[in-house]
Amino acid sequence: MLEVENLRLTLNGNSIINDLSLHVNQGEIHGILGENGTGKTTVANLIMGVNNYKPTGGRIIFQGQDIADLSVSQRAKRGITLAWQEPSRIEGLRVRDYLKLSGNNADAEQAKHYLRMVGLEPGQYLDRDIDATLSGGERKRIELASVLAMQPKLAILDEPDSGIDIVALPLILNGIVEMNRQGSSVLLITHSEKMAEIAHRVSILCAGKIIRTGAPLETNQWFKDNCRTCPHINEPVDEDERL
Amino acid sequence: MIGYSVEKEYQGMIDAYEMAGGDRSVLQSKEVAKLVIHENRVLSSDGVKGIKIETEETESGVNINFLVEEGAKIPRPVHLCFGILPQEGLQEIILKVNAQDNSEVHVIAHCIFPNAVKVIHKMDADIEIGNNAKFDYKETHYHGESGGIEVIPKARVKVGKGGVWQSTFTLSQGLVGKLDYDFEVFCQDKAVAELVVKVYGKKSDDIKVWEKIHLNGIGARGLAKSRLVLSDKAKAEVKGETYGNAPYARGHVDCIELVNGTEAVARAIPIVSVTNDKAKITHEAAIGSIDRKQIETLMARGLDENEAVDVIVRGILR
Numbered sequence: 421m422l423e424v425e426n427l428r429l430t431l432n433g434n435s436i437i438n439d440l441s442l443h444v445n446q447g448e449i450h451g452i453l454g455e456n457g458t459g460k461t462t463v464a465n466l467i468m469g470v471n472n473y474k475p476t477g478g479r480i481i482f483q484g485q486d487i488a489d490l491s492v493s494q495r496a497k498r499g500i501t502l503a504w505q506e507p508s509r510i511e512g513l514r515v516r517d518y519l520k521l522s523g524n525n526a527d528a529e530q531a532k533h534y535l536r537m538v539g540l541e542p543g544q545y546l547d548r549d550i551d552a553t554l555s556g557g558e559r560k561r562i563e564l565a566s567v568l569a570m571q572p573k574l575a576i577l578d579e580p581d582s583g584i585d586i587v588a589l590p591l592i593l594n595g596i597v598e599m600n601r602q603g604s605s606v607l608l609i610t611h612s613e614k615m616a617e618i619a620h621r622v623s624i625l626c627a628g629k630i631i632r633t634g635a636p637l638e639t640n641q642w643f644k645d646n647c648r649t650c651p652h653i654n655e656p657v658d659e660d661e662r663l
Numbered sequence: 664m665i666g667y668s669v670e671k672e673y674q675g676m677i678d679a680y681e682m683a684g685g686d687r688s689v690l691q692s693k694e695v696a697k698l699v700i701h702e703n704r705v706l707s708s709d710g711v712k713g714i715k716i717e718t719e720e721t722e723s724g725v726n727i728n729f730l731v732e733e734g735a736k737i738p739r740p741v742h743l744c745f746g747i748l749p750q751e752g753l754q755e756i757i758l759k760v761n762a763q764d765n766s767e768v769h770v771i772a773h774c775i776f777p778n779a780v781k782v783i784h785k786m787d788a789d790i791e792i793g794n795n796a797k798f799d800y801k802e803t804h805y806h807g808e809s810g811g812i813e814v815i816p817k818a819r820v821k822v823g824k825g826g827v828w829q830s831t832f833t834l835s836q837g838l839v840g841k842l843d844y845d846f847e848v849f850c851q852d853k854a855v856a857e858l859v860v861k862v863y864g865k866k867s868d869d870i871k872v873w874e875k876i877h878l879n880g881i882g883a884r885g886l887a888k889s890r891l892v893l894s895d896k897a898k899a900e901v902k903g904e905t906y907g908n909a910p911y912a913r914g915h916v917d918c919i920e921l922v923n924g925t926e927a928v929a930r931a932i933p934i935v936s937v938t939n940d941k942a943k944i945t946h947e948a949a950i951g952s953i954d955r956k957q958i959e960t961l962m963a964r965g966l967d968e969n970e971a972v973d974v975i976v977r978g979i980l981r
Contacts, residue, residue, distance in 0.1 A: 468963060469957040470963065471955075471956075493967050495963075496962060496963050496964060497965050501964060508957045508960045510958045510960070510961075510974075510978055511890075511979050512978025512980070513974060513978040521964060521966065522965075524965075549978075570965070635705060
């Protein structure tokens with residue numbers, strides 16, 4: 421479904437993404453696991469085309485078409501969406517209207533369903549604005565509900581667990597799994613091995629490069645054993661040399 | 664005036680009000696206090712229990728005395744409808760409001776100028792809110808697309824102990840023309856004042872907003888809030904002033920001006936002043952283009968850029 425080939429991004433002479441290659445299968449939850457500063461959010465932004473990021477090299481192929489030159493809207497209309505790590509707050513935009521526009525005119529009953537899926541009581545949230553009166557965790561859950569409403573072909577979820585309290589975390593995990601069951605492929609970006617456990621495959625990101633891809637249990641363990649204690653974070657070396 | 668019988672005028676005002684999104688049945692209901700004025704003529708005036716409305720037609724407008732009796736809690740909003748239907752005209756409204764102690768009322772004013780080419784609408788209001796009284800005033804303007812209108816609303820509001828004044832002025836339909844808004848509120852002990860202005864300026868609109876709140880009583884609270892969106896060659900200057908003159912007075916000035924395009928000009932001048940060491944006033948002002956991340960958030964859900972901007976603008980002016 422998504423093929424990222426030798427993606428590169430250089431900003432102000434600094435190489436941020438280095439020949440990154442990634443393959444996300446149809447129907448897959450694919451985890452990208454990385455420490456802070458490894459380029460996880462930048463990868464998400466490049467695939468979605470936001471934040472004025474343009475690749476300095478490589479290709480982003482979605483369902484057979486190179487989308488690197490498409491606008492954010494065009495990518496969304498092809499079925500890609502992004503849930504930001506820190507979602508925007510938009511004064512005067514009510515939750516019900518946000519879910520409606522996200523979900524191709526999702527009606528009130530559907531909006532309630534998506535809110536319940538992320539553990540929010542519809543009666544308390546539908547008529548609230550997605551503004552500063554929401555906590556960070558509430559806003560994140562509404563963001564996930566809006567992605568659920570959109571039913572995208574590929575959902576890029578950037579750190580969906582950050583800022584989420586421990587009680588709500590299982591609901592978020594269930595929501596992502598349910599999204600996947602309903603047909604969305606998911607690119608799950610996280611720094612948490614626990615979160616990555618719901619993925620079908622996990623890739624480890626270091627210094628803007630995928631250094632390992634595999635099944636969640638082994639890959640998470642490798643990440644724990646190597647990346648958590650890595651003395652040269654974001655300076656990737658060959659795997660053999662590292663080990 | 665030629666060609667405008669009272670009946671035709673009234674019908675014309677009701678039609679314009681409905682075209683602007685109003686519900687005509689409200690203006691025709693006997694259970695609702697209302698006042699309909701076209702140019703300098705009073706076309707309809709009805710009070711309800713607890714409300715007395717007296718009017719006097721003048722050469723260029725109407726003098727209005729609006730009384731809310733002591734202790735009266737008015738269950739349904741009072742509707743005021745002011746306007747000028749011809750292309751040219753002058754309307755000067757002199758409004759005196761007395762909301763007596765412990766009263767409560769919600770007033771919705773519609774100001775309708777759909778055909779204005781050379782129109783001036785002035786309102787000069789002198790408003791007294793009694794102790795523990797609550798007055799909620801919402802004024803919405805509906806202008807045409809020529810921009811040939813000058814709107815000059817001015818009000819001086821005195822809020823008694825424990826009283827509440829809340830006003831929202833909205834001008835987002837049609838061209839603003841020239842706006843010179845000037846509201847000033849004086850609050851006694853534990854009184855509350857909230858001034859909100861929402862304006863969408865386009866083409867050559869020229870907008871001046873001046874909100875002033877004097878927190879003179881112990882524990883008085885005030886909010887001066889403005890939301891403006893400017894596109895094309897519109898220009899705006901917003902002054903938000905709040906004075907904390909008593910212990911435990913709390914005030915906040917909150918101004919956002921969004922500029923959409925390269926030729927519009929926005930200025931914000933927040934003035935906060937404290938003359939008592941137990942008072943506290945804060946302010947925040949943000950001027951700039953519409954946040955790119957907000958736009959991209961909506962684009963990532965499939966909206967085009969223009970649609971996304973429209974959603975954000977409508978939200979901020981809602």
